Amino acid sequence: MDFKKDQPDLSTPEQAKRVLTEVHRAARELRDENGKLRGDIEAMAKDVKAAQKSLAEARASILQRS
DSSP: OOTTTSOOOOSSHHHHHHHHHHHHHHHHHHHHHHHHHHHHHHHHHHHHHHHHHHHHHHHHHHHHHO
16 A cells, blocks of 8 residues: 555544554564664765775875875
8 A cells, every 4th residue: 555645445443454554564664674774874884984094094104105
């Protein structure tokens, strides 16, 4: 169900329960995807910091030679 486009059918208790189940499932999926994205971002940030450190060390080495 696309909650942005479709209006959920809440005409019966069974339908309402089904919609709530779908919403709960979608929320869990989003939570899991968010966790994965956070992990990816943290790994990228660590890589960027390592690259910055390496570049700073290389620059310092070049400046010392001059």
